[in-house]
Amino acid sequence: MRVLMVAAENDRLPNCKVGGVADVIRDIPYALAKHQVETLVVVPDYGQPELNRNFVCDIAVPFRQHLETATLWEVKQADGVIQLVISHSLFSEHGGAVYCNDDGQRPFATDATKFAFFSAAVSEAIEHGLFGHLDVLHLHDWHAACVAVLKEYSPRFVKLKMLKTVYTVHNLALQGIRPFNYDDSSLEAWFPTLSYDGQVLCDHQYPHCFNPMRSAIALCDKVHVVSPNYSEEVLQSSEPDRGFFGGEGLEHDMQIANRYGKLIGILNGCEYPQKQSLPKPDxxxxxxxxxxxxxxxxxxxxxxxxxxxxxxxxxxxxxxxxxxxxxxxxxxxxxxxxxxxxxxxxxxxxxxxxxxxxxxxxxxxxxxxxxxxxxxxxxxxxxxxxxxxxxxxxxxxxxxxxxxxxxxxxxxxxxxxxxxxxxxxxxxxxxxxxxxxxxxxxxxxxxxxxxxxxxxxxxxxxxxxxxxxxxxxxxxxxxxxxxxxxxxxxxxxxxxxxxxxxxxxxxxxxxxx
Structure with a gap:
């Protein structure tokens, strides 16, 4: 079995970690490899100059009414895992930052455009066989959600449509919500020819907006949250005034996923290195x-x-x-x-x-x-x-x-x-x-x-x-x-x-x- 993991963070690479998702992407592929699952991991390169990389291929990516060129690189291949990055100016223009902080008037605007392009580049690479034969596509958090949208609604991606798709929610509080249109950072600005079902992709509170996380929950074959207890909490409405945080507006979508057997709670793991003789710090x-x-x-x-x-x-x-x-x-x-x-x-x-x-x-x-x-x-x-x-x-x-x-x-x-x-x-x-x-x-x-x-x-x-x-x-x-x-x-x-x-x-x- 061959699995492609698509994420925004990966602690196997330098300066590519912000939160816990980076730890998961760092460790789980090698654990899977021990069970004969070959895993490929792809993230943006964020313009990091210290990456030792080998050129794989240029990728022509239709995006915002232009044909952009992204480049796929292999960083390392060992122990049944292939580490890859994609480079483009959108990933490097903010000094190597993984995430950008936009003002409150346009939340997620810079990052949403960056990760929409990343999703498009990954989709093109899959379609052109640049990752080789794949059995499962595993998307992580809202940053990779547009891959699921393109898989469902773009007729161009035939190979992509054939893949089983898994979606992991690491942080339900961050959903990457952007307008459908009339903004440089919007679904129709990124993919102007895309025919989509707004009822499936819209945010419940802001129906004129595209919600990447809700979209992936609806469109992927399996939805994974990172602990069994949390898989029960997300079925309930959040009540922040009394200190309870559950589905964060997506509880109805989680309930549907649960009803169809799509929602799975699996606890993350931890590395346990062999005990060293070095004394602990004081x-x-x-x-x-x-x-x-x-x-x-x-x-x-x-x-x-x-x-x-x-x-x-x-x-x-x-x-x-x-x-x-x-x-x-x-x-x-x-x-x-x-x-x-x-x-x-x-x-x-x-x-x-x-x-x-x-x-x-x-x-x-x-x-x-x-x-x-x-x-x-x-x-x-x-x-x-x-x-x-x-x-x-x-x-x-x-x-x-x-x-x-x-x-x-x-x-x-x-x-x-x-x-x-x-x-x-x-x-x-x-x-x-x-x-x-x-x-x-x-x-x-x-x-x-x-x-x-x-x-x-x-x-x-x-x-x-x-x-x-x-x-x-x-x-x-x-x-x-x-x-x-x-x-x-x-x-x-x-x-x-x-x-x-x-x-x-x-x-x-x-x-x-």
């Missing part, structure tokens, strides 16, 4: 690395960010005054998906303030690593200024994240929704119990008082209250029953979410009838 090593990283971040702008200045002062203080208590860690993008509960108001300020104060009672410290929403960055910086035992590192570095997984005593992941989650798996792999919200993949991976701590709640008020209560219980256990806490730590480290098992589920549930 807190002092982490703080020294943090100081060096902060200098790099500071040098990127002429004006010093307050978050970096306060963090540097905090690192210097912590280096001179060691802590005897627990180290609480958190790693992730600063978005409301991850931080909605942490920014809820309390008598102390926000929930993050309360967590810092509870940690202080155990003589502990709390480290948050992440960047994202500018308002959340400001809110977290202000909380850091109010709490001497809180360090907020406003950025991201792979080495810093890896070290936090190793040195922490409790990992905090109170996401309001989490389709699967990888951070909790990485923390557990290092023997760090996690405190998580009972949603999505977090519910599927963390067992309460066995491998971590789980809270829930019917609305935002209950959720923040139960988060604080469970956090207090976890630290009380850490302080007063170290044997029980170590059992939970061992339970976390013993859990396994092997890609090998995930690959078998892909083959049996997604790729074969």
């Amino acid at each position: 807190v002092t090593e982490f703080l020294n690395t943090s100081e060096q990283t902060l200098f790099v971040w500071m040098a990127r702008t002429q004006q010093l960010k307050s978050s970096h200045y306060i963090a540097h002062q905090r690192v210097k203080m912590w280096l001179t005054i060691p802590s005897s208590g627990p180290l609480i860690t958190s790693v992730g993008r600063l978005t409301d998906q991850k931080a909605l509960l942490l920014r809820q108001t309390t008598d102390a300020g926000i929930v993050l303030d309360d967590l810092a104060k509870i940690t202080a009672r155990s003589s502990g410290r709390l480290i948050v690593l992440g960047s994202g929403d500018a308002h959340l960055e400001d809110v977290f910086t202000q909380a850091m200024a109010r709490n001497d035992n809180l360090l907020f590192l406003n950025g991201y570095g792979q080495s810093l994240g890896d070290m936090l997984y190793d040195i922490g005593d409790l990992f905090l992941m109170p996401s309001s929704f989490e389709p699967c989650g990888i951070s909790q798996m990485l923390a557990m792999r290092s023997g760090q119990p996690c405190l998580v919200h009972q949603v999505g993949g977090l519910r599927d991976t963390v067992a309460h008082f066995e491998s971590g701590f789980v809270f829930s709640g019917e609305d935002l008020h209950q959720q923040k209250t139960q988060l604080l209560n469970m956090f207090t219980q976890a630290l009380d256990l850490y302080d007063n029953d170290s044997e029980r806490y170590d059992q939970i730590r061992d339970g976390a480290q013993a859990k396994r979410f092997e890609w090998d098992n995930v690959a078998l589920s892909y083959i049996n549930s997604l790729y074969t009838p």
Whole structure:
């Protein structure tokens, strides 16, 4: 069996990772190859000059009433996987950025055009046999959804129509919605001769707009979400005011997919490298690395960010005054998906303030690593200024994240929704119990008082209250029953979410009838 995976991110390549989808695309093809599934992976090249590539072919792509030329390159071929990229000026004109941030008046405009062209180039390459014989086409997130649209509605793509098509939803909150017409970044601007069914492709809330994600859910043979529990949550309507995030406006489409046996929930996996004899880093090593990283971040702008200045002062203080208590860690993008509960108001300020104060009672410290929403960055910086035992590192570095997984005593992941989650798996792999919200993949991976701590709640008020209560219980256990806490730590480290098992589920549930 030969499978072509089409995605926007791939952590096998340099500078081609933003979120968790890159980890999946990095790992699952090699797990599939162990089961005799040859996998080809194609992503845009984003103009990366350091790619060692071999020319395959130029591709003539009709797009926006012009015939554009894209180029297909092979990057590497090993272990049953072929890594490919497609180059074009649309992918390289933004300095190698995977995604661009358009203003609120035209959301997704730049990226939607870029990925519509990418989808068209992939479709042309399939039609001309540039990938060789294929059995399954596996599309990932809204960025690859236009391939499904062209497969269904363009009479030009005969070979494409013959392929079984699987669609994986990694992030239902981002759907890539654009107008049908009257805009440079619209379906009819990209494909002016395409005859399509607007009832199938339109967004429910904005019926004059094209919704790529909804389109792919409707048009693909299988729809895959990345945890079993999340496959149940997406059938329900989101209620953000009470803190529940489900189908995000596409619950009706998910219900139809479920009714026809198309909707499948398969948990993502995690890599478990062989144990090395190298000692784990300690807190002092982490703080020294943090100081060096902060200098790099500071040098990127002429004006010093307050978050970096306060963090540097905090690192210097912590280096001179060691802590005897627990180290609480958190790693992730600063978005409301991850931080909605942490920014809820309390008598102390926000929930993050309360967590810092509870940690202080155990003589502990709390480290948050992440960047994202500018308002959340400001809110977290202000909380850091109010709490001497809180360090907020406003950025991201792979080495810093890896070290936090190793040195922490409790990992905090109170996401309001989490389709699967990888951070909790990485923390557990290092023997760090996690405190998580009972949603999505977090519910599927963390067992309460066995491998971590789980809270829930019917609305935002209950959720923040139960988060604080469970956090207090976890630290009380850490302080007063170290044997029980170590059992939970061992339970976390013993859990396994092997890609090998995930690959078998892909083959049996997604790729074969």
